[in-house]
Amino acid sequence: MENEKGAKKEYLEEFGITSREVQAVMGKVKVRDVDYADLYFEHTVAESVSMEESLVKRASKSISQGVGVRATAGEKTGYAYSDEISVRQLEQAADTARYIARSPAGEGQVPAISVGRPSRDLYPVGQPATEVATKEKVSLLQKIDALARAYDPRIKNVMASFSTEYKMVMVANSQGELVGDLQPLSRLQITCIAEEKGQRQVGSYGGGGRAEFGFFFEEGRWEHYTQEAARQAILNLSAGDAPAGPMTVVLGAGWPGILLHEAIGHGLEADFNRKKTSAFSDRVGQRVASELCTIVDDGTLPFRRGSLNVDDEGTPTSRTVLIEGGILRGYITDKLNARLMGIPLTGNGRRESFQCIPMPRMTNTFMLPGQSDPHDIIRSVKHGLYAVSFGGGQVDITNGKFVFSTSEAYLIEDGKVTRPVKGATLIGSGPEILKKVSLVGNDMRLDEGIGTCGKDGQSVPVGVGLPTIKVDEITVGGTEVG
Amino acid sequence: MRIDQNFTADLIARAKRKGASAVDVVAVEGDSASVQVRLSAVDKLSKAQEKRLGLRVYFGRRSAGGSTSDFSPPAVDELVATTCALAEAIVEDPDSGLPEPTSLAAVRPDLDLFDSSAVSMDQMIDRATRAERAALEVDARLKNSEGAEFGSFAGRMVFANSHRFYGEFQSSNFSCSVSPIAIENGLMQRDYWYSVGRKVSQLDAPEAIGREAGHRTVRRLGARKVATCRVPIVFDPEMAGSFLGNLCSAVNGYAIYKGASYLIGRLGEKIAADNITIVDDGRIPGGLGSKPFDGEGLPTRKTVVVERGILKSYLLDTYAGRKLKLSSTGNASRSVGEASSAGATNFYLAPGSATPDQIIGSVKRGLYVTELIGFGINLVTGDYSRGAVGFWIENGELAYPVEEITIAGNLKDMWLGVETVGNDLVFRGRVASPTVKIAEMTVGGD
Structure with a gap:
């Protein structure tokens, strides 16, 4: 989907809808008193893997998709959404969204859909982290556990999680613009619990961005996050009243x-x-x-x-x-x-x-x-x-x-x-x-x-x-x- | 595609064919609608149908979850395949697994959680408009508004597992809230009030909600800081509920076995003043946290968490129970596709006998807290420090509004230091408390 030509077509294909159908639905939303309307299509894959007590024991993966239909009239906003992307669902949503304008149903005049493209890619990724084998995430979390415990024997528990999502969005509006984007997002979060003489304390650190899985291995990032979480937990053991x-x-x-x-x-x-x-x-x-x-x-x-x-x-x-x-x-x-x-x-x-x-x-x-x-x-x-x-x-x-x-x-x-x-x-x-x-x-x-x-x-x-x-x-x- | 017993049985069978030794399925579906009215004009209107299917598979002691909003056969096939692959990538956890078949809920009472009455968009707009109008009529200084909202949800939850458990129940929720703004000398204050219930008929009248919101907002005008000091603190029922919510998090079995609570290892010990009895009851008819069975299919029940100051029980699901060598308390809470966790049902502080006026009247010099902001609570140590809004108490009366101050202490000392519990318990959410007076905390101000 990164190639120059046909970007519009590919986003439409991914969501299983044609530009003609988008235009037709838009016509049903953008009735007489509606100033502006848009459709927001989304498909998100999310994965989360987590560790505690030295065991990487939880993992889940979810897929969400749907479409939101919005109409604005003056200061008013009408909104409806559905997790089924079909012309029938879109038309139903359109009826709700345009209710705000209190206009009768009809066919508004909307321009044909034309290609709009983000003028840049701020977060090009080769392989999204959602597609990296889960085993690699398990292995990273195990290394984090070992490093945190090695930091200081007073570290008694380490909780770490890696969460990532890959979101595909497509926005079409009543001005005839359509633009799509692919949005990766990952985060690594580490919490350490330290214990000494019956006192316990906690330290947390993490990081991430719209980047590939490899980001966490560059510049010693995962090691840095881990050591910071452990250091903070140990430090707070000696913290006095504020x-x-x-x-x-x-x-x-x-x-x-x-x-x-x-x-x-x-x-x-x-x-x-x-x-x-x-x-x-x-x-x-x-x-x-x-x-x-x-x-x-x-x-x-x-x-x-x-x-x-x-x-x-x-x-x-x-x-x-x-x-x-x-x-x-x-x-x-x-x-x-x-x-x-x-x-x-x-x-x-x-x-x-x-x-x-x-x-x-x-x-x-x-x-x-x-x-x-x-x-x-x-x-x-x-x-x-x-x-x-x-x-x-x-x-x-x-x-x-x-x-x-x-x-x-x-x-x-x-x-x-x-x-x-x-x-x-x-x-x-x-x-x-x-x-x-x-x-x-x-x-x-x-x-x-x-x-x-x-x-x-x-x-x-x-x-x-x-x-x-x-x-x-x-x-x-x-x-x-x- | 309707999710029913055939559907879940088929899904479980498919996961088992992929090699899963145990399986559970959670599905939710529902219709929601909301309107927001601002200054008597409709601002936002939203309507939706939602559904979500979650699968959890066990390969011996390895487990993973998956979920999808797409119920088409290819999407469900993919859900089964991905979730099974995920489980095989995870390490073994000796305590994982479904609950024992004998512990599953055999009887599932009708807890009166569903109201089938439809509220039309126009009725919702009317109620929100009336609530906001009533709020703004309270005082001429109420000149602006963040708006009033009316929302409704009606849905169905299905749970099934490979021990042949199948259960489902319907529930609904209605809410109405108003957030007016008062202006004086160029300074603004905002507050809000709300009503929520399983049934439309349980909601307070829009005018009553509005009047309370207007009253709560206008009384904040002219708020000032006070000097840093140590004084008694009175939490109004809303903020006492927030304080109770902190305890609810600290008795959560997951926080306990991870060592992430200041209450680890304290079962049977005194953790609060003698006047404190705290109960979690999943079976209150019409309760906002009630359900006939928990997120693992176990019967919900009434659990005394704290009895006259003694910690009697944590809130547990099967997993946290196994970690702590205790039995589940029927508090499994599930997000679709996720592993079970523990959560409160209807969690409340049993009322005492003092009226709120008597409690305020007992304070010579102190703080009445009506709003708390921020996240300055460390559950591991119990350290507590939050931004507060409220009223300065002078000789037993609310003297003037205060803001831009903090209150700080430690949850352990705060619970042991509860001097009085009010008689004004009202369930306005899943966690509810009457007015509470704490002997002393640090107020940070000028």
């Missing part, structure tokens, strides 16, 4: 970029801003961060977990500047919200599967590097927290309050990183927190490729990135009252 209250926090490079995702990313999704339910509504052009902060959302990074050739509405993804030198520049959009708000379409219309309506979602969200040496940043802190790894985060986009929880953090005392502290939730206000960024490091790093973002019940893979930064004050939710 402090409570406001303090200076230095965030390490990479995955701590989850700060950006929660604190500002969600608040800049166009749907919330069109409805004026976001703490960032009507604030384009205003200062929302210190001048050291420039933040982008970029869906075009090769092989990245958050990247896509085209979003789930068929729009090519792009690099969108969200905040430039501290000034809010724009929102991330899907077709519906870009049209209703009269702002640029950024290629951020994403959905979890054919069962879901697309929404504006992030891709890879990160802060551009600054000038500071990360060591100088730590040296500049008299008393604070140095947080290098996090679990999940969450935000209330309406009042802007967000949280994210550390999984590896240390105290900084007199400019030096001293003792590790237990996990604690950090809480702040999205529109305020980045104004308190007083130093930005020159060490921007993207995360390893483990992020999954949830919104309205839909999960999509995303990436984040951050240089080392200093936040002058944020509330740390530990137990120790200073």
